[in-house]
Amino acid sequence: MGVRSWWLMIAVGLGVLLNPLNSSMISVAIARLQNVYRLDFASVSWIIFSFYIASAIAQPVMGKASDLFGRKKIFLTGLVVAFAASLLAPLSPNFGWLIVFRIVQSIGTSMMVSVGMAVVRIHITEKQATALAVLSIFLSGAAAIGPFIGGVLIHGWDWPAIFFVNIPFVAASFLFAWRSIPNDEPPASARNMSIRKWLELIDAPGVLLFTAGLVALLVGLLSAKSSGLISFRYVIVGLVGLIILGAFVRHELKATSPFIPLRTFARHPAMTWVNIEFMIVNVLFYSIFFGLPSYLQMVRHVSEFHTGILMLSLGLCSLVASPIAGRWIDKSGPRPALLVSAILMTLGAVWIVTLNESSPVISVCLALAAFGISNGLNSVGMQAALFKSSPKEIIGVASGLFNTSRNLGAILSSLLTGLVMGDKFSFGGFRWLGVILTVIALSLVFMSWRRRKPGQWEELEFHK
Structure with missing residues (x-):
């Protein structure tokens, strides 16, 4: 691979590692967050749920978006979103806001994961297998050492450090990506696409049904366990979640472009x-x-x-x-x-x-x-x-x-x-x-x- 290809690999690698890094660093922060916000274990688990639910939704949606609006634009936008979330999460006034910024962070990092592999496949034509292997090292390596990095940061600077540590990675990736990832023009069909057509393409109803059903089911189950009471309210919430997930299955079987x-x-x-x-x-x-x-x-x-x-x-x-x-x-x-x-x-x-x-x-x-x-x-x-x-x-x-x-x-x-x-x-x-x-x-x-x-x-x- 030439010098330009290696810079592109570094740019993409620094971006895609943010998703596995942030999903793994949080494993050593659970106890600290539970003490800081005075939550029970089931409640603090939402810091994990929120990230993975958002990733499960954002990655396929953003993959489709990159085909329409350009991979470089989606990649750079993801870096900006991840930067904002990492900067604002430590300033959260309560746990609810921390969850919100965690979801935003997951969406931003998922945007890079969705298009990173495609960028490498399209723009690196020599020794492509080597390039993909290097990219997998960024992904698996970040997940592997995430708990260690998180432990060191929390021990030395408390839990906000696991968010602030993203900022230098984001800045470096943005600089390299801006200069090394070639511009890709979206197809002509995307320029005149209506909002309705775009929502149909990403299966917006399916995404909403999947999210609402899964969250309602989790809330019903975890709230009942956390409180120790099987109340009518929690049962209803869980049943509503199951009903919505049933509607999701029915919708997906009929959708022309299912989620x-x-x-x-x-x-x-x-x-x-x-x-x-x-x-x-x-x-x-x-x-x-x-x-x-x-x-x-x-x-x-x-x-x-x-x-x-x-x-x-x-x-x-x-x-x-x-x-x-x-x-x-x-x-x-x-x-x-x-x-x-x-x-x-x-x-x-x-x-x-x-x-x-x-x-x-x-x-x-x-x-x-x-x-x-x-x-x-x-x-x-x-x-x-x-x-x-x-x-x-x-x-x-x-x-x-x-x-x-x-x-x-x-x-x-x-x-x-x-x-x-x-x-x-x-x-x-x-x-x-x-x-x-x-x-x-x-x-x-x-x-x-x-x-x-x-x-x-x-x-x-x-x-x-």
Whole structure:
């Protein structure tokens, strides 16, 4: 790659890393935010929910927007939005406003993730595989070291620092992107597009139904658990959420440009099962990713700094395992790697059940290492399984659904942790979480063991 291509890679990389960095740094800030705003654990979990719900919605919408309005414009706009959110979030007068700025931050960083890969694919024509590998390092590396960075920042400068740290990244990315990303003119059809046509293209009704239904369901479930009362009001809110989600499914089956193309799942069962497995994988991973820091800080009273250091064992194991997984999967296919990953997750979950309030630190590191290695195997293995199970003509749609499954898995993991813990993160609750994760991991082992070989789904459909 030439010098200009490397500057473009740096510009895009500094932008796309902001989403995984901010989604991971918050894991060591939960305990601090709970104390600052005097909230129960279920309520403070919305700092996680809000980010992933916004990402799940913004990434596909902004991907469509970039095709109409230009990728460079969307990328630069995302940087401006992320800058404003990172600057204003520490000034939030209450937790509600912090959630608002967290959502804005998620939208801004999602704009860059949505178009970053496309920018690299279009404008770097030499050694494109190398360029994409470098970009994946920005993404996975930021997620891996996020808890460590967050721990160091909170220990030295308190929780606002995890927002202010974005500003130099944003400034550098904006400067490089302005100069290195070529201008791309939107297609002629976009210049005269009406607002109604644009809303139809992004499936605005579907987005609204999905958001309203999911939020209402979460509010109903978490409020009941947090208060300890199953009141008529909470039941009604949860039921309304379910009804809205039912309306969402009905709308998506009829929409010409659906937000989540549900009919695609029905037509391609092998791809559907890959997405289901990936969602379960992320429920397991993010339950540990957000649960263990809270266990260390709230139960073991470990500082944010040392919590961040301990969490490095998860991130570093994940980074080391990924390239090894790539070579293994190239030779043997995804099934063996995914089976080993599921077994490691089971062992890690069982190990968590055996922890007590005075377990040696090495025990925590072993559990984190097991989940870190499994995450490295899954990050490559699930992607390979997706490519094997998805027809080439819908690979773009399949990739979008794959990212949606990741975000939904993260949301479900936060919901699971919030329901188990309720108003207070406790050692007993953490042990119960480990038991539930063990059961989920065992189901994943069974699914991986029973995984069909490529082509068997097609044979099954043909005989039907």
